[in-house]
Amino acid sequence: MAGNRFSVGIIIVVIGVILLLGKLGVFGFVWELFWPALILAVGLLLHALYFNKTLPSGVLIPGGILVTISVLFFLCTFFGWGLMAYIWPGFIFAVAVGLYEFHMFDKYSPRGTLMAAVALAVIAGVLFGMTILFTVGIYFIAIVLIGLGVYMIVNKRRSW
Incomplete structure (x- = not known):
């Protein structure tokens, strides 16, 4: 008692x-x-169920998408949601990751799966590059112009 x-x-x-x-x-x-850990857990669970041969390889597509998106959400949670203005192409890249995993682990995947994954990854990369260029690119251009001007001032040759 x-x-x-x-x-x-x-x-x-x-x-x-x-x-x-x-x-x-x-x-x-x-x-x-x-809270993004819940999304990560679902994505990892889908991967585990595939690798334990419980579910078919099609679950790798949403599994890869969820794992990648959870990483984006973790970044925004820790560094602020203003970061989303720069990393939004990661959502397109997440689909590319899911398709690429499907292509890698399913030997009978359709031929267009790899091409779609690569195309989406390239689109995400171009959009990410454009986002960076339009947001911080002006600083890079300003630094290059300042450096060029200083070089022209300091250079002994007067070729202009």
Whole structure:
């Protein structure tokens, strides 16, 4: 009977601590930072189910997409959602990752799967490059112009 009271006492204390931490906002803070882990877990679960030969290779497409998107969400959660203005082509790249995994692990995948994956990866890369160029490219151009001007000023040859 005494052991039973001890177990019930521990359970009551644990419930009290959980309620107190919840009221202090600890769980809300943890949830705000680590909710992309749920998306990552689903993506990894799909991969595990394929590699355990429970599900067909088609689950690699959404699995790859979910894992890649969870990485994007983790980046935005830790560094701020303003980062999404720069990494949004990652969503297109996520589809390319899923298609590429499907192509790699299914020897009977359609021929166009690899071409679609490469095309989407190239499109994502071009869009990412354009995003970077339009947002921070002006700084690069300014630095090049300043360097060119300094070179022209310092250079002893007067060829212009």
